[in-house]
Amino acid sequence: MKTVVIGSGAAGISAAYHLKKKGGNPVVFEQDADWGGLCGNFTIDGFRFDRFVHFTFADDPYIADLFAKSSPLYAHPPVSYNYWRGYWLKHPAQNNLAPLPVEEKVKIIDSFVNRPKKDVSEIKNYAEWLRVQYGDYFAENFPFAYTRKYWGKEAAELETKWVGNRLHVSPLPEVLRGAFEEQKENFYYTKFMNYPKKGGFRSILDDCRKGLDIRFNKRAVKIDPAAKKVFFEDETTESYDELISTAPLPEVVKMLDNVPAEVKKAAENLHWTCGYQVSLGFNRHDVAKHLWFYIYDEDVPPARVYSPNLKSPDNAPDGCSSLQAEIFFANDAAIPDKAEILEKTVEKLKHLCGFDDKDIVVKDIRFEKYGNIIFTPDIYENRKIVRDFLTANGVNSVGRFGEWDYYWSHQAFKSGINADK
Numbered sequence: 168m169k170t171v172v173i174g175s176g177a178a179g180i181s182a183a184y185h186l187k188k189k190g191g192n193p194v195v196f197e198q199d200a201d202w203g204g205l206c207g208n209f210t211i212d213g214f215r216f217d218r219f220v221h222f223t224f225a226d227d228p229y230i231a232d233l234f235a236k237s238s239p240l241y242a243h244p245p246v247s248y249n250y251w252r253g254y255w256l257k258h259p260a261q262n263n264l265a266p267l268p269v270e271e272k273v274k275i276i277d278s279f280v281n282r283p284k285k286d287v288s289e290i291k292n293y294a295e296w297l298r299v300q301y302g303d304y305f306a307e308n309f310p311f312a313y314t315r316k317y318w319g320k321e322a323a324e325l326e327t328k329w330v331g332n333r334l335h336v337s338p339l340p341e342v343l344r345g346a347f348e349e350q351k352e353n354f355y356y357t358k359f360m361n362y363p364k365k366g367g368f369r370s371i372l373d374d375c376r377k378g379l380d381i382r383f384n385k386r387a388v389k390i391d392p393a394a395k396k397v398f399f400e401d402e403t404t405e406s407y408d409e410l411i412s413t414a415p416l417p418e419v420v421k422m423l424d425n426v427p428a429e430v431k432k433a434a435e436n437l438h439w440t441c442g443y444q445v446s447l448g449f450n451r452h453d454v455a456k457h458l459w460f461y462i463y464d465e466d467v468p469p470a471r472v473y474s475p476n477l478k479s480p481d482n483a484p485d486g487c488s489s490l491q492a493e494i495f496f497a498n499d500a501a502i503p504d505k506a507e508i509l510e511k512t513v514e515k516l517k518h519l520c521g522f523d524d525k526d527i528v529v530k531d532i533r534f535e536k537y538g539n540i541i542f543t544p545d546i547y548e549n550r551k552i553v554r555d556f557l558t559a560n561g562v563n564s565v566g567r568f569g570e571w572d573y574y575w576s577h578q579a580f581k582s583g584i585n586a587d588k
């Protein structure tokens with residue numbers, strides 16, 4: 168039985184690896200010239216950059232073990248920082264107000280104590296959730312601004328099921344303690360952040376990838392479910408007994424003929440972020456000071472900046488350091504020009520990170536069409552309509568963009584395992 172797998176990201180590799188292990192015959196078709204999808208990377212003059220931040224905190228023992236066997240891992244304590252109007256606050260900001268002026272601390276704590284009291288089940292949207300958890304002043308100045316930068320939407324436009332344990336909710340003593348001194352305790356949603364010692368983030372998948380039949384530069388453009396054929400951009404076709412797709416739902420809908428209006432409409436109403444990666448290499452070892460940090464100021468384009476060389480020294484030449492900045496937009500927003508974003512990002516980061524033009528030896532910007540799924544209130548209904556239609560047409564749609572969910576790499580990998588169930 169021949170299985171065609173569209174995409175060689177975490178989900179596609181996992182699906183093909185597990186099928187092959189059970190005696191199946193999977194062939195993976197990847198539109199890019201290399202494997203890994205969002206877990207992949209690129210190298211410029213000895214500086215390796217992942218496609219956005221990427222650490223692994225796989226909690227499923229089977230998956231964690233596969234990743235660790237594939238590559239020895241560094242275990243980083245998840246210590247990150249927040250930049251806000253000239254101040255550096257340990258993450259999470261609401262618990263580490265110590266560096267702020269007294270007036271700001273008073274406004275934040277006063278508004279926290281007097282925050283709206285509401286049962287979580289009655290909360291209608293993310294804006295309300297933030298006000299109820301943190302108080303109006305902090306909500307409006309920190310996460311509302313960050314939501315615009317990271318999600319490309321107003322907090323009031325988002326629902327809340329996606330939040331889960333991603334955001335720390337603090338009792339008053341924690342907020343007060345952090346207002347006096349930087350807290351030692353880690354309040355991050357995971358206690359460890361692992362990263363491969365060699366080869367970039369995708370090395371966690373390397374053992375599973377080896378031995379797979381992956382065909383590159385093969386962009387699927389059409390699926391004929393009746394004839395069980397996939398058509399590629401290079402005008403070749405491939406027959407299948409079974410089809411697994413990890414391509415984004417809105418793209419798969421475009422590959423099918425005779426799509427009912429209701430399904431088209433549901434696909435059009437799925438929202439996601441796209442984004443730029445600004446990647447910088449420096450001829451100095453000391454530019455990167457934080458593993459990663461968040462930026463709340465809206466005049467600074469990146470929402471988040473991280474350091475590839477602090478993740479692993481293997482990501483930069485000896486004596487050098489590197490940064491990558493992530494700049495996101497909603498898919499339906501006007502996207503500023505690359506040159507404009509690159510220049511503005513570099514100028515702002517010079518100020519934040521203390522480097523100069525003469526320190527920069529690599530400067531790159533590239534665009535990623537699919538970043539994060541946006542959780543508007545109608546997401547669950549729309550993705551069900553689309554996925555039911557794909558299932559009815561024999562398309563087994565898995566992975567972050569195939570299930571249309573906020574999946575980390577280990578969850579995308581698990582979705583690939585479940586493709587066979």
Ligand SMILES: Cc1cc2nc3c(=O)[nH]c(=O)nc-3n(C[C@H](O)[C@H](O)[C@H](O)COP(=O)(O)OP(=O)(O)OC[C@H]3O[C@@H](n4cnc5c(N)ncnc54)[C@H](O)[C@@H]3O)c2cc1C
Pocket residue numbers: 173174175176177178179196197198199202203204205206219220221222223224385386387388413414415418493537538539565566567568569574575576577579
């Ligand atoms: C900003 C950001 C930060 C993240 N940070 C982390 C993190 O720290 N830790 C973590 O675990 N996860 C992180 N993730 C999530 C992680 O990247 C994903 O969960 C995972 O990579 C998704 O794998 P996938 O295989 O489902 O999708 P993808 O990686 O998107 O793979 C899909 C593949 O299909 C290919 N494809 C698409 N369409 C076609 C077509 N028509 N024909 C042929 N091929 C096609 C694509 O080129 C791609 O290779 C992050 C994601 C983002 C956006």
